[in-house]
Amino acid sequence: MVAQAPTPVTQWGMPTAGPFRWTRPTTWPREALALAGYWAASRLVMIGMLRSGKAEQAIEVHRTYFGWYEVLRHGHFPVGDVTWQYPPGAALAMLAPGLLPFLTYLQAFAVLMLVTDAITQAALVRVSLRRNGGVHRGRSTAGAWMWALSMPLLLGMPFGRYDLPVTALAMAALLLMPSRPRVGGALAGIGAMVKVWPALVVLGAPRGRGTRQAWTSMCVSAAVLLVVLATVFDGALDFLTAQRGRGVEIESLGGSMLQVARELGWPGEVEMHYGSLEFLGPHVDLIARVSLLLTAVAFGWLLLWRFRARRWTPALPYDAALTAVLLFTVTSRVISPQYLIWLIGLASVCLTVRGTSQRPVAVVVLLTAAVTTIDYPLFFDAMIKGGWQPALVIVTRNGLLLSASLWSAARLWRASVSPLPALQEAPQTRRGPIRVA
Template structure:
């Protein structure tokens, strides 16, 4: 059992104090007691989520609303504010977001008592503060809480981790990536079986008890290139070379519309597929697993998935902050620099949205600088994470003095 130094500044009490002060500031912003500079960030909760609430509460999904692009489990989060009717919908949502934030903090503090490392706690405290009020104005922090819990219990209780990841996937798909780094056949089988069972049961329940639960698939498929994504940089630059497309609201986010956008969207999907293929190849080649490898693999997979996506909404950064915090908490993690780059990208994300989003949509020099910096940091973090994960887990055939003839064997999955 390790002990955590309880100094006033750097110990757990100091982390809790900083968390409380920073989160009080976030609440002042989302309740609009103090106005946060730039674009209004509470629109989704006050208008969109609130508008969906009566439809979802009566057992249906917004089948004809193109902004509904979430798996059916999202309905559980979006109707949850109804449990606090005395607060009003938006206020109740913000309180539940704060509670999800506190759950992550408590889980990381509990893990820190066991490991003796507070780095993960500080990554979470700082990362959410850097991202600003949008963390409480979207439901991604709730999904992140589920994913962080899944990661933290993965080594000891793989079936529970799988069930949590499966539940998280019904909220927003990506928590399934938390299971990619299972170090042996037993934990892989138990976690993925539990995840698949959870998804199957919940899908069947939603299909039986609600209407149009799978309508989100159509709207998600038809999304294009959002102005903050990596691929969007092509059009931001092309505007200065005479490209006459436009940036406007489309399928719930500000996207580029015009010639060749579909090609860039297809290229982004292709990059995501390549990234997933690389992760599968890594999984087959990996031989050396440490206690931190499942966390490092999950963080790497999430970085690849996020960076190559057609849409990189600001709130997505809270996913990376959560997974990065778990890596930072683990002894032996090789993700220290990628996590720090992600924190830097989180700060720049707040600059480009909501502070200076008008510059981004206009593709002016300041907007290009901010967006290029944020996406450049994500690309750098992704490449570094992939290289470090590979170097830490895949033996060099020359160093082993053997030919790589047996690299395709799946014996890695039986290693305990």
């Protein structure tokens, strides 16, 4: 018998040749098998955190989401409920568990979040690996690992909030935009009608026909969905004025300053206000106005970057989306723990491309997610009452978030606006485009 040569493998232990079919796990490369195994084990633990129904996330789904579901299925938005401050597309997420009538609302909600998580994980693997098991030129599996490893850091919260499908829509829009700008833009528009921020993911699309197609498609899809929902439901446009009375939430950047001020003698208090725990007292209105001003400044900086950008690499649209959402998150009057799901998703998309400028920023996002879990749920009750320990936790979390935002903006500017040395420009112009799966 003639001995057969061993199948060549990559440095990751993945075969460089041979069949690779998603429907046959026995043909999957080793890294895909490792990702699948870790994902299944970690998500089983996350589901277990909700199964008892005693976790705060489960109570929120039981009480708040199910209450909205009962109102929405009768054709009305919960207009009189101050906690409803979302675009009309959020109704789709609240009504979706009704598609599984054989389960309780909580069970159906968790199942849908688990399926969304699985599809997102598979998509990140798919854009990185070729059908023969190798890695696409210029691509990386680091994004798939980022998503798999980061979600469990938030414990059961990703399956107890509807931010997961919104993030999945934004990620799909980014991944599809290079090859299918109309489809990517449409997904971004749908996401914007569910929770506004996915509209930012089209900001970094390179100038030209593809950008016009993506932006137009986003506006059209958002407008069509808005018209449909306004026709089917009463009170669909009330969300436009729902947040004007918001103050400074205790976990926001301004809130962390007030946490420290309270320990130094500031006489403010924490109360439930407009559906969240906010600080009430002297100078709170000033801090809220400063937050809005900083958001406007961030938007102005992003417009300046868009005008000044000269170099569009395959990674730049992904990097710009992460920078934009980071800036709008850190300057917001409200920073809820589930916002980390957005940042993890966008950082994961950035890491699918080897040339991303946001690799170290993604590490900071990972650390921020870990500290966020210490903040919520571990120190959340103590934060309401006050104390130096919870104050230091939230200051650390928001300090990491602020550092990530500024670092992300600086690296984005350096990668696309700042002039490069002559020795670096020549290879840049000869580099071919990355094939998108």
